[in-house]
Amino acid sequence: MxxxxxxxxxxxxxxxxxxLSFEVPAGEIFGFIGPNGAGKTTTxxxxxxxxxxxxxxxxIDGHCVYTDPEKVRQVMxxxxxxxxxYDNVTIHEFLDFFARAYRIPAKTRQxxxxxxxxxxxxxxxxxxxxxxxSKGMKQRLCLAKTLLHxxxxxxxxxxxxxxxxxxxxxxxxLLKELRNMKKTVFISxxxxxxxxxxxxxxxxxxxxxxxxxxxxxxxxxxxxTQNHIDLRxxxxxxxxxxxxxxxxxxxxxxxxxxxxxxSILMEYNEEIxxxxxxxxxxxxxxxxxxxxxxxQSNLEDIFMRVTQGEVS
Amino acid sequence: xxxxxxxxxxxxxLGLRSYLRTKRFLYTFNISVLLMVSAMLLGFFFMSIExxxxxxxxxxxxxxxxxxxxxxxxxxxxxxxxxxxISEKEGKTYDLLVTAxxxxxxxxxxxxxSAYTHSAMFLISSLPIVMMAFLFGGITPALIMITYAxxxxxxxxxxxxxLSISSVYKTITRAIIASYxxxxxxxxxxxxxxxxxxxxxLHDSELARFFIAIGGYGSLNVFLTVYIVPVFVFLxxxxxxxxxxxxxxxxxxxxRSTSLKVYFTCVxxxxxxxxxxxxxxxxxxxxxxxxxxxEMIMMVGGFCLAIAGIFGLIGSLGFAGENPVPERxxxxxxxxxxxxxxxxxxxxxxxxxxxxGPGSYRGARFVTLMCFGWTAIYLLxxxxxxxxxxxxxxxxxxxxxxxxYMEYPIISAFVVVSFVYFFSMLASFLSFRxxxxxxxxxxxxxxxxxLTILLPLYSLFSMEVYGGFHASILNFQYLSPSMCFFWSxxxxxxxxxxxxxxxxxxxPIHYIGIGxxxxxxxxxxxxxxxxxxxxxxxxxxxxxxILESMDKK
Ligand SMILES: Nc1ncnc2c1ncn2[C@@H]1O[C@H](COP(=O)(O)OP(=O)(O)OP(=O)(O)O)[C@@H](O)[C@H]1O
Ligand SMILES: [Mg+2]
Numbered sequence: 001m002x003x004x005x006x007x008x009x010x011x012x013x014x015x016x017x018x019x020l021s022f023e024v025p026a027g028e029i030f031g032f033i034g035p036n037g038a039g040k041t042t043t044x045x046x047x048x049x050x051x052x053x054x055x056x057x058x059x060i061d062g063h064c065v066y067t068d069p070e071k072v073r074q075v076m077x078x079x080x081x082x083x084x085x086y087d088n089v090t091i092h093e094f095l096d097f098f099a100r101a102y103r104i105p106a107k108t109r110q111x112x113x114x115x116x117x118x119x120x121x122x123x124x125x126x127x128x129x130x131x132x133x134s135k136g137m138k139q140r141l142c143l144a145k146t147l148l149h150x151x152x153x154x155x156x157x158x159x160x161x162x163x164x165x166x167x168x169x170x171x172x173x174l175l176k177e178l179r180n181m182k183k184t185v186f187i188s189x190x191x192x193x194x195x196x197x198x199x200x201x202x203x204x205x206x207x208x209x210x211x212x213x214x215x216x217x218x219x220x221x222x223x224x225t226q227n228h229i230d231l232r233x234x235x236x237x238x239x240x241x242x243x244x245x246x247x248x249x250x251x252x253x254x255x256x257x258x259x260x261x262x263s264i265l266m267e268y269n270e271e272i273x274x275x276x277x278x279x280x281x282x283x284x285x286x287x288x289x290x291x292x293x294x295x296q297s298n299l300e301d302i303f304m305r306v307t308q309g310e311v312s
Numbered sequence: 313x314x315x316x317x318x319x320x321x322x323x324x325x326l327g328l329r330s331y332l333r334t335k336r337f338l339y340t341f342n343i344s345v346l347l348m349v350s351a352m353l354l355g356f357f358f359m360s361i362e363x364x365x366x367x368x369x370x371x372x373x374x375x376x377x378x379x380x381x382x383x384x385x386x387x388x389x390x391x392x393x394x395x396x397x398i399s400e401k402e403g404k405t406y407d408l409l410v411t412a413x414x415x416x417x418x419x420x421x422x423x424x425x426s427a428y429t430h431s432a433m434f435l436i437s438s439l440p441i442v443m444m445a446f447l448f449g450g451i452t453p454a455l456i457m458i459t460y461a462x463x464x465x466x467x468x469x470x471x472x473x474x475l476s477i478s479s480v481y482k483t484i485t486r487a488i489i490a491s492y493x494x495x496x497x498x499x500x501x502x503x504x505x506x507x508x509x510x511x512x513x514l515h516d517s518e519l520a521r522f523f524i525a526i527g528g529y530g531s532l533n534v535f536l537t538v539y540i541v542p543v544f545v546f547l548x549x550x551x552x553x554x555x556x557x558x559x560x561x562x563x564x565x566x567x568r569s570t571s572l573k574v575y576f577t578c579v580x581x582x583x584x585x586x587x588x589x590x591x592x593x594x595x596x597x598x599x600x601x602x603x604x605x606x607e608m609i610m611m612v613g614g615f616c617l618a619i620a621g622i623f624g625l626i627g628s629l630g631f632a633g634e635n636p637v638p639e640r641x642x643x644x645x646x647x648x649x650x651x652x653x654x655x656x657x658x659x660x661x662x663x664x665x666x667x668x669g670p671g672s673y674r675g676a677r678f679v680t681l682m683c684f685g686w687t688a689i690y691l692l693x694x695x696x697x698x699x700x701x702x703x704x705x706x707x708x709x710x711x712x713x714x715x716x717y718m719e720y721p722i723i724s725a726f727v728v729v730s731f732v733y734f735f736s737m738l739a740s741f742l743s744f745r746x747x748x749x750x751x752x753x754x755x756x757x758x759x760x761x762x763l764t765i766l767l768p769l770y771s772l773f774s775m776e777v778y779g780g781f782h783a784s785i786l787n788f789q790y791l792s793p794s795m796c797f798f799w800s801x802x803x804x805x806x807x808x809x810x811x812x813x814x815x816x817x818x819x820p821i822h823y824i825g826i827g828x829x830x831x832x833x834x835x836x837x838x839x840x841x842x843x844x845x846x847x848x849x850x851x852x853x854x855x856x857x858i859l860e861s862m863d864k865k
Contacts, residue, residue: 050407052564066564073413084403088330100322101412145408 001026001184006056016042018208031199032188039208040188048078077146081157085130092126102149120144136167156187234263234291244287327426348380370448371514382503392427394474394491416561431467465546476553479560730826734833
């Protein structure tokens, strides 16, 4: 549904988006993840026909964003990361304005607006002035305007930023509803976990380059083939913690071992069924182990690992 | 109602809804009305102390009224539009508009309409006030009507100008400052001029002949020069800022400049020439208390037309990175629209121009066509004026009549068209190689060619035949068909006719001109055609390859 091939944007001499290529299948909720300054907004602006790509192609529903921007806009709903509203205009008038802009005929306009207001729970507020809305309500209003022309593709740039926990949950259920409506949703965020239970696939970018992309299972399998577990071993006797650290450091496949309070933290590059090997070393040396906790990598770790954490 | 609903510009509607509700609008509106009424009452008070005759009071009140109008246009109207577009950008609503599939034209037009509606409310609200002056007599309904026509046209120009400024500048403050500077400068030129025109008309005083410099005699001529010309000029000048605004709002850089170029070539140059000539002459008279003689007018006209020629030249030259749009593509789009019954879209400038415009090559053809149309309209108008309305005191036509060469207008129209055809084809020929040549060098080359070879050559012929400097200056007219308009405002009485003999006797030379220009132009046209096809085929191939590689993936 969305296709990027070698999409590139250069600001002056700064490469903001560097030959980005990936594909978003129809009907999926797709997470576009990256740290601050990764080039997410820049990519999205190019997809939304707001910024001229320097090279490469982007297509939405088969239409090239550069040669056919009108058609792209017709099938795409775009919600920017920051947006403003108009003073002295009510919610209904605001939506009416965009409905007219999309040339929705007068006959169906009112019902379309009503439908969108119901979906986003704005119906009760429709005579309120837009400028008096809270951030969360504005976000919903913008989503409502994005849905007006019944787009196949929704492109949302950090839609959950600035929402309180309750609103986030509501937003998530809204996304699920959109999925039921068979819409393709392209959603950017810098927090992967926030999306992990609703997105089907993700693309992770950093410094304008694609780090990894694919559906969630593939990505977590990809990172678990790296055989990575985090281990925390609590030791009863503080005196012996140093010697325990020495033993652990000598063990194969253990990296990054360090002491934290009464525990030793380490990364163990093996499958979980090999974990006993570490413990065996410690037990053989009479180290009083009181607790062992292991954690397999979750999405957050994937994100932390694949990105370098450098903010450009 | 539903029929009209389709044609309402959403931005216009939104502008009306949001701005009319503000207190600011209410205050400015009432204060300006109050100011105007008090100025007129004050004027009336002093005039009645002096025991003026009532007709005089009426005239003076009318003048106070018009001064106040220009002040309001200059002070209040820019405020309606000078932040219109930049405030959308700063308020982060602009992207929403663009992705809502509002074209840059829709945005500019909608913004203009809403600002202009507000301006029009101001203007209309002054109508009852001007009736005060009307009560005293001394002014006619026709005068009031024509004054309003000028005011409306001038207001439209100011509003559009500020709108274009708001689309170019990057911050609100800068846009406001720039708008007011520009408007104050323009207003300080134009409103005195319009005012003096009115003064002239109302008072048969010493100044009476100042601004009717080229107007001469006959009420129709006076009306033409004094009133129709400003309205005409203002209205046609509106397109320049409109296109500037529209162009600066385009997301993608390709074909950004096409419509602006077409404008400059076809309309801007001609209007500029008329306006400058007209205005410079007025200034000269104001200083010298004497009319410019004919030679001076010619010099000024020649100078203005040279400027116009440069504009036209730059207009026809393509810019690097400009893609020719294939006819096939345009035709496909057109038939799509026709089938879907979207008639308005067919005439939307993009497609309309697309057929002839984008890509410097088609632009060049379009320029030729426009010139032809322009000239044809002029000839038709002149013919109507003379045959149907019995006005036969304009130079252009009378000379032909006197000369006995009745085919002259047609011939000179062909000279104009063929010259423009040749020159724009040459420019577009260069534009295909603009990457190699560079824009500046291309302009320089054209200018040199024009000034050193073509013009002197042509003038040489003329001088050979008629002798003298004037002949060569006269030939500047072939740069622009709008020069024809210029001629039509010069009454025959202002010169003996002798200096125009070159025009009269010059028929044979024009045949040569037409032949040479057309054949050279046609040759270049063929070359351009081949080149544009080649370029398009390459583009198409490239696009296909990309698509195929994607499908494989
Ligand atoms: N108009 C511009 N001119 C110059 N540089 C720009 C411009 N827009 C963005 N950049 C740069 O491009 C890089 C990517 O910016 P972008 O806004 O796309 O990041 P992002 O992934 O959306 O970050 P965030 O999570 O903070 O929103 C940044 O380093 C930014 O400084
Ligand atoms: Mg961003």
